Amino acid sequence: MAGTSMVAYSSSWSTALLKISPYTFSAIGIAIAIGVSVLGAAWGIYITGSSLIGAAIKAPRITSKNLISVIFCEAVAIYGVIVAIILQTKLESVPSSQIYAAESLRAGYAIFASGIIVGFANLVCGLCVGIIGSSCALSDAQNSSLFVKILVIEIFGSALGLFGVIVVTMYVETCLELFSPES
Amino acid sequence: MYGFEAMTFNIHGGYLEAIVRGHRAGLLTAADYNNLCQCETLDDIKMHLSATEYGPYLQNEPSPLHTTTIVEKCTLKLVDEYKHMLCQATEPLSTFLEYITYGHMIDNVVLIVTGTLHERDVQELLEKCHPLGMFDSIATLAVAQNMRELYRLVLVDTPLAPYFSECITSEDLDDMNIEIMRNTLYKAYLEDFYKFCQKLGGATAEIMSDLLSFEADRRAVNITINSIGTELTRDDRRKLYSNFGLLYPYGHEELAVCEDIDQVRSAMEKYPPYQSIFSKLSYGESQMLDKAFYEEEVKRLCLAFEQQFHYGVFFAYMRLREQEIRNLMWISECVAQNQKSRVHDSVVFIF
Numbered sequence: 001m002a003g004t005s006m007v008a009y010s011s012s013w014s015t016a017l018l019k020i021s022p023y024t025f026s027a028i029g030i031a032i033a034i035g036v037s038v039l040g041a042a043w044g045i046y047i048t049g050s051s052l053i054g055a056a057i058k059a060p061r062i063t064s065k066n067l068i069s070v071i072f073c074e075a076v077a078i079y080g081v082i083v084a085i086i087l088q089t090k091l092e093s094v095p096s097s098q099i100y101a102a103e104s105l106r107a108g109y110a111i112f113a114s115g116i117i118v119g120f121a122n123l124v125c126g127l128c129v130g131i132i133g134s135s136c137a138l139s140d141a142q143n144s145s146l147f148v149k150i151l152v153i154e155i156f157g158s159a160l161g162l163f164g165v166i167v168v169t170m171y172v173e174t175c176l177e178l179f180s181p182e183s
Numbered sequence: 184m185y186g187f188e189a190m191t192f193n194i195h196g197g198y199l200e201a202i203v204r205g206h207r208a209g210l211l212t213a214a215d216y217n218n219l220c221q222c223e224t225l226d227d228i229k230m231h232l233s234a235t236e237y238g239p240y241l242q243n244e245p246s247p248l249h250t251t252t253i254v255e256k257c258t259l260k261l262v263d264e265y266k267h268m269l270c271q272a273t274e275p276l277s278t279f280l281e282y283i284t285y286g287h288m289i290d291n292v293v294l295i296v297t298g299t300l301h302e303r304d305v306q307e308l309l310e311k312c313h314p315l316g317m318f319d320s321i322a323t324l325a326v327a328q329n330m331r332e333l334y335r336l337v338l339v340d341t342p343l344a345p346y347f348s349e350c351i352t353s354e355d356l357d358d359m360n361i362e363i364m365r366n367t368l369y370k371a372y373l374e375d376f377y378k379f380c381q382k383l384g385g386a387t388a389e390i391m392s393d394l395l396s397f398e399a400d401r402r403a404v405n406i407t408i409n410s411i412g413t414e415l416t417r418d419d420r421r422k423l424y425s426n427f428g429l430l431y432p433y434g435h436e437e438l439a440v441c442e443d444i445d446q447v448r449s450a451m452e453k454y455p456p457y458q459s460i461f462s463k464l465s466y467g468e469s470q471m472l473d474k475a476f477y478e479e480e481v482k483r484l485c486l487a488f489e490q491q492f493h494y495g496v497f498f499a500y501m502r503l504r505e506q507e508i509r510n511l512m513w514i515s516e517c518v519a520q521n522q523k524s525r526v527h528d529s530v531v532f533i534f
Contacts (some may be wrong), residue, residue, distance in 0.1 A: 043190070050193045054201025056206060131189045134197065135491055138204055 021099060022108020023091075029115025030087050036119030037080020037126075037161075044073035044130025050132035059141035066140060066152065069133025072158045076126040079165045083118040087111050089171060110175040115166040121164025128157040185385045192492040194272045200311035200491070202271075203500050206264055207488060209236040211507055218524045219514050225397050228253065228515060236260070250515040256513055261504045262314045268497070275383060279494050281342065282376050285503050287316025288343055288371060293322040293365045296333070300357070318342075330364065359414070366406060366423045373399050373425050383494065390495035391403045392427075397483060399428035400457070401476050407438045408472070409445055429454055477531045481506055485533070502531055 048069045056063045076181050090111060136150040189199040211219075215235060222228045225248040227243050232253075240256040269280050291312040298308040304367045305325045312321070319339050327333040334347050346368045348491075373395060380391035403424045410420055425431070430438065437450035450462075451457040480502070487499035510530045517526045 047189070047193045047197065050197030051201045053196040055205055058205030127190060134189075134193060138201060138491065141201075141205060142208055167426060 017044040018100070018105070022104050023099075025108040026087070026091055026111040029112035030091075031115070032112075032119040033087060033115035034080045034084040034119075037083075037122035039125035040126030040161075041073050041077035041080070042126075043123075044076065044126035044128075044133070045070055047127075047130035048073065048133030048137065053167065055137045055141040061144070061148050062137060062140045062147075064132070065147055066137045069129065069136055069154060072129045073126050073133070075158065076122045076129070076161045079161050080118060080122050083114065083168050085108060086169065086172060089113055106175070113126050114172055117171070118164045118168045122161045125158060125161035127162070128160060129154055129161055132157055185389070188385050188492040194491075196276055196494070199268055199271055199276065200496060202268065203496055204488070207496075207500055210503060210533055211235060213532045214531060216510065216514075216532055219511075220523070220530070222514075222518055225250065225253070225515060225519055228511075228518060241466050250519050254508060254512045257508050258314060261501070261508065262506075264499065265315060266479065267420055271283075276494060277496075278379070279383070279387075280497060282314045282379060285342060285372050285376075286369065287313040288318060288319070289316070289346075289365060289368045291316040291321060292324060292338070292343070292368075292384070293361060295321065296327070297358070297361055299325045300361070319458065331361075332420075336495075343368065343372075346375065350397060363415075363419070363423070366402075369402065370423055370425050373402075374427065377425075377427050386490055386493035387495060390490065390493055393499065394483060394487065394495065394498065396428040397480060399425040399432045400434075403428070403430055403435065403438055404447065404451065404472075404476075407441055408444060409439070411443060470496075474529055474531065477506065477509075481531050481533055506531060507533060 039101070048066075052066050052069070090107070092107075094101075098104055132154045134148065136147065136154065139150060140147040207477045215231070217226055218231050222231060226246055229244065229246075229248055231236065232241055237257055237260060240260050241253065244252055265280070266283075269277060271425075272280055294312060295305070296462075297304070297310050298311075305322055308325075309322060320337050320340065323337045324333065327336055334344075338344055338347060348371075377392065377395050377399075380395070381388050406420065406423050412413065417439045421435060424435045424438070434450060434454065438447065441447045441450060448461050451461050458481055460472075463475050464471055484499040484502050486494040514526055517523055
């Protein structure tokens with residue numbers, strides 16, 4: 001299309017990729033942000049929940065304390081929701097002549113990358129916290145002095161999701177401030 | 184994929200694994216055994232056991248107690264726990280749990296056949312069978328005259344059917360052949376269980392192969408020692424050894440030609456895990472060998488609990504419970520016969 005100086009042949013992959021609308025990239029990024037985060041949170045909750053239920057039959061005292069593991073997993077889903085909302089507020093409409101301008105593409109890719117960052121960081125964080133939570137419940141059932149020590153490990157694990165959120169918040173702020181709405 | 188079981192194990196096995204670990208916490212400790220060893224009568228034993236998890240099972244028994252009653256009620260507790268786990272399990276865990284009981288099935292079959300040979304009453308024999316190894320039509324075993332009939336009438340419908348292919352001969356059942364049949368069946372069972380665990384893969388395969396190899400090696404040593412001085416030929420002896428384990432194949436070659444215990448000892452001392460067992464025995468003594476093997480087994484079974492997300496914990500729990508029931512039986516017998524000085528000869532502490 002006129003107005004863009006792309007070095008590309010008319011049927012190459014780079015042309016095809018560059019012609020994907022930045023709206024698509026943004027939308028997919030937001031979908032991944034919330035979808036994959038929730039996948040990680042759910043995965044973690046079922047891993048820890050099934051062990052917790054079984055262990056609580058013989059040792060009912062562990063139930064209230066070990067809900068913390070479930071709460072840490074849930075926090076991972078909340079991070080995903082927060083980031084999805086932030087990203088969604090950055091979505092702006094542009095006039096059709098500007099769709100393939102460099103700034104528009106940059107904004108689209110930024111939102112896509114943010115979605116991937118936070119989605120996959122939360123996926124592994126949820127898994128990590130879930131597995132540790134399962135071991136925590138089983139150990140607590142045998143020996144209650146172990147609970148706090150394993151909880152420390154879990155706290156380190158839950159920091160992983162937080163890293164993703166921090167990077168995305170900074171990225172979105174610095175990357176998208178250049179693109180102020182012209183319409 | 185080994186190492187990533189944690190991600191999917193809890194879908195089907197998380198609840199049951201947590202339950203079996205809860206049961207493990209109820210195994211008797213050294214303090215309990217010390218209390219029990221100091222009892223004077225069987226009623227004292229019942230009183231001490233009522234403070235443990237065996238309480239509900241023993242409290243309705245009238246005095247005077249017999250040792251067989253205590254053992255029966257404790258076994259009943261194990262069977263209840265097993266049945267609860269089995270009905271909650273899905274494949275492949277349910278198949279794994281069923282595999283654990285086939286050893287008892289084999290023992291029950293041999294018990295009934297031997298008892299019939301010695302003209303015992305079938306009902307009396309059925310009461311002596313281990314409850315974990317019961318199956319329908321077990322009473323029909325008393326009718327069979329030789330192995331072919333045994334297979335055709337009864338065993339073809341049981342899970343033991345595939346183990347019989349090496350055993351079917353038209354020979355009549357006598358004591359020698361029955362022992363050979365028992366060991367052949369057990370060999371086929373161990374190999375089948377081993378292959379099943381290898382197919383499951385991951386941590387289950389690794390832990391179970393260690394436990395089953397120890398079992399196979401222990402049986403090889405016991406077969407060797409028990410067949411010294413009998414008519415069993417070397418080739419027959421070699422056919423009874425399983426084809427896996429630490430001793431396979433070179434240890435089996437050496438064991439097959441052993442003619443007394445010292446030769447067995449020198450054959451086993453080449454393997455470091457068994458060398459430590461045999462070093463506990465002085466020369467010429469074999470009574471403590473059983474206890475030494477049980478101690479080693481208990482040590483390995485307890486190690487199976489160190490790892491999460493595998494099926495070995497179920498096998499380890501069942502075996503530890505059986506060891507505990509053996510301990511209780513020994514203590515009860517010693518107390519009942521007033522031989523308390525010999526109590527520590529055969530009690531293996533689990534914790």
